[in-house]
Amino acid sequence: MSDIMLFSDLRGELILDKGRTYELTETIELNKPVHINGQGATLYIPAMVGLHITSSDVTVENLNIKQASTSIYIENKGGILDNITLRDCHFDGYRVAGIMGGASESDCLCKNITISGCSLQSAYKEKLEGICNDIFFAAAIAHKNVGNAVLDGLNIQNCEIHGLSTCNVFILPGISQSLSVDISFTECAVKNIMIDKCSLTGANDTSIAIQANLINNIRCGAENVVVTNCAADVGITGISASSGSPLKGSCYGSYFRGFKCIGNTIYGSSRVGEEMSAVNISAGEIDYYSDAQCYDSYIRDVEIRDNCIHDCERGINVHAAYSIIDAEEAGRLEGNFVENVVIENNHLKDVDTCFMLLGAWIDGRRLDWHLGNEKKTQFWLPRFEDHSKTSFVVKNNYIRSLRCEYNDCDGYKNCVLASGAYARGNSLMIGNRIDEDIVFQNNTFVNGEDHIKVADAILEDWVKDGGGNKVSEVFRNFKWKS
Numbered sequence: 027m028s029d030i031m032l033f034s035d036l037r038g039e040l041i042l043d044k045g046r047t048y049e050l051t052e053t054i055e056l057n058k059p060v061h062i063n064g065q066g067a068t069l070y071i072p073a074m075v076g077l078h079i080t081s082s083d084v085t086v087e088n089l090n091i092k093q094a095s096t097s098i099y100i101e102n103k104g105g106i107l108d109n110i111t112l113r114d115c116h117f118d119g120y121r122v123a124g125i126m127g128g129a130s131e132s133d134c135l136c137k138n139i140t141i142s143g144c145s146l147q148s149a150y151k152e153k154l155e156g157i158c159n160d161i162f163f164a165a166a167i168a169h170k171n172v173g174n175a176v177l178d179g180l181n182i183q184n185c186e187i188h189g190l191s192t193c194n195v196f197i198l199p200g201i202s203q204s205l206s207v208d209i210s211f212t213e214c215a216v217k218n219i220m221i222d223k224c225s226l227t228g229a230n231d232t233s234i235a236i237q238a239n240l241i242n243n244i245r246c247g248a249e250n251v252v253v254t255n256c257a258a259d260v261g262i263t264g265i266s267a268s269s270g271s272p273l274k275g276s277c278y279g280s281y282f283r284g285f286k287c288i289g290n291t292i293y294g295s296s297r298v299g300e301e302m303s304a305v306n307i308s309a310g311e312i313d314y315y316s317d318a319q320c321y322d323s324y325i326r327d328v329e330i331r332d333n334c335i336h337d338c339e340r341g342i343n344v345h346a347a348y349s350i351i352d353a354e355e356a357g358r359l360e361g362n363f364v365e366n367v368v369i370e371n372n373h374l375k376d377v378d379t380c381f382m383l384l385g386a387w388i389d390g391r392r393l394d395w396h397l398g399n400e401k402k403t404q405f406w407l408p409r410f411e412d413h414s415k416t417s418f419v420v421k422n423n424y425i426r427s428l429r430c431e432y433n434d435c436d437g438y439k440n441c442v443l444a445s446g447a448y449a450r451g452n453s454l455m456i457g458n459r460i461d462e463d464i465v466f467q468n469n470t471f472v473n474g475e476d477h478i479k480v481a482d483a484i485l486e487d488w489v490k491d492g493g494g495n496k497v498s499e500v501f502r503n504f505k506w507k508s
Contacts, residue, residue, distance in 0.1 A: 042067035042089070053094075057081050064089025064115070075099045076117075079110060087113040096120055097146075100127035101167075102134045102175075114143040121149045124160045124187075128167035128201075129175040136165070137178040141185060150190040154230050159196045160187045165214040165246075166200040173212040175200065182221045189228020194258070195221060198237040199246035210242035217249035226258040230297065233258035238269045239280040239323070247281035257291045260302040260338050264292035270323025270362055271311035277318075282309075282325035287333060294338035303340040304377070305330055310362025310423060312349040319358040320347075328367040336375040340382055341435075344369075347386040347423035347458065356417040359386065363423060369430040379440040380471070381430060385458035385495070386420045390451015390487065418453040421492075426462035431469060438474035442466070442504075446495035447483040455483060456492030464498040 037058040042048070044065040053075045056062075059082065068090040069076060076094030077086065080101050091097040097117035100110055107129075117124040124146035129136060146160045161182060166175035180197070187194045197219060200211025219236065226233045234256070238248045251267065258264050265287050270280040285307070292304040307328055310320040328344075335341050344367055347359040374380050424446075435441065444466075447455035480502050483495040 039063070041065065053078050055080070056084050059083035061085045062089060063087055066090070068092060082106070082108040082110070085111040085113070086115060087111070088115065090116045090118065093119045095122045096126050097123070098125045100125070100136070100139065102129040102131070102136045104131050104134060106135045106137065108137050110139045112141045112144055116144065117146045119147075119149045121156065121158055123158065123162045124148070126162045126167070128164040128177065129172065130166070130168045132173045132175065134166070134175045135178060136176070139179065140181045140183070142181070142183045143185065145186040145188070147188045148191050154190045154192065158191045159193045160189060160191045161195045163197050163216070164199060164201050165216050166211050167203055168200070168209065169203050171210050171212070172200060172214065175211070175214045177216045179218045180220070183223055185224045187224060187226045191229050192231045193233070193235045194226040194229045195234045197235070198240050199243050199248070201240055208242065210244055211246060212244040214243065214246045215249065219251040221253045222255055224256045226256060230261045232263040232266050233260065234265045235263070236267050236285070237271050238282045239271050239277045241273050242275055243277065243280060245279055247283065250284040252286045252288070253290060254286070254288045255290065259293055259295040260304060261295060261297055262300045262302060263306050264304045265290065266306040266308075267325060267328070268306070268308040268311055269325045270309065270320040271313060272318045272320055273313060274318050277310075277320040278322055280323040284327045285325065286329045288329065289332045291334045292338070293336050301340060302338040303343050304335040304338050305333065305342045307344045307364060307367070308348050309364045310347045310359050312357050312359060317356050320362060321358070322361040324363045324365070326365045328364070330367070330369045331371050333372045334375070335372065335377055339378045341374045341377040341380045342369055342372065343382040344425060344428065345382070345384040345387045346425050347420055348389070349418070350389050358419045358421070359423060360419070360421040361423065364425045365427045367425070367428040369428075370432050372433045374433065374435040374438070376437040377435065378438065379443055380435045380438050381442045381444070383425065383428065383430070383442065383444045383460055383501075384448045385425055385446040385460045385497070386423045386449070386455060388418070388420060388449035388451055388453050388455070388489070390449070390453065419456070420447070420449070420453055420458060421456040423458045424462070425460040428460070428463070429465040431465060431467050434470040435474065436472050438471065440477045440479060441471050441474065442501060443479045444497050444501040445479070445481050445484045446497045447485065447491070449484075449489040450486035452488045454490045454492050455485065455495055457494035459494070459496040461496045461498045464500045466500050466504050
């Protein structure tokens, strides 16, 4: 019997020959309930997809998959897709994703997906060329408009994720498979996500990125995400939770309810050369593109506890609005907010700025900055030509109900950077604030320079202060404990 015949019309249970290598030319379709016990066997599949799972009740264990562009693709083509388990597998040599999953139709539910004891290594060894994510899940991944798709219950546990990749783990409500088509995702959600006891290295951008919006995610959200007991090195960001974050177009009312980052170790890497942030919480963002808008998006009920952060520029960042590029084209961030945040019992060692707590943060970049001097080939570092006009507006974004205490910081430059509006570049800042129910106390700082940057507005270059930007007096008056 040929290798291809062995894997056709699978159902029930299949036990592979222990340690054998199967050389295949086509994707293996798992469209019926099946249990594959690989016994350490290897599937060599130089195809776009290695295993394509479209059925509920599928278990794949102790199996190696090599060379497929996407090692495993879990696709919900309609209704409910339930009970998928990938256990003690190794995925190697992929160029798009190690494990990818989501619905391709509206009104779909993907639930109870478990990935445990697996290891992942992409095809990239030195330089990442193109977009690759080690584990990539969305409520919907489609070539057309999708509504009411839900990913409920994704458990990633005891995995070793090595990259190289853009993100080790990337999770969001909806994303298009066709970059040339303007596709939208409406009322889609990801919820009940657990990432536990994983080792994550080799991400050039973000180790773990959970977003409620990317491109054309309309009234989409994320709920109940827990990242615990993981170890991650930082490319640009370690662990990130963001709500409204459109790359283009408009984002209204995206939400992220319930995020816990507990007991993780996050440390810097020299791999990328950008400034590195360990933990990042954001309500509204516009990244890299101009002419985008993000309104009334929020993230609430956040716990950042018992983490060990070391050797990176930025420790724990919380901001209601953020843009990494303040281009001369139009853009707007308005009414986005973060509330109910607890930052407690974290240990920060050799971190330049321990806490960045900002109502709005606009990081407009120019070629004559130190980053520009080092990174002149980056196309998203334009020089501003006309500083008389201000078409990028940041208005009425805020943080409220935040408690930051019982953290200890050893070796630092800045204890805290806190401001209603912190910006450089070319923008108008109005009414951004961090001033309601704020607690910042009982934190320990040793072996540092004791700098603090606290002001209602900290503005550089051609940023205009439209008034109403405010930061809590708590940050000006906090008691040193060392």
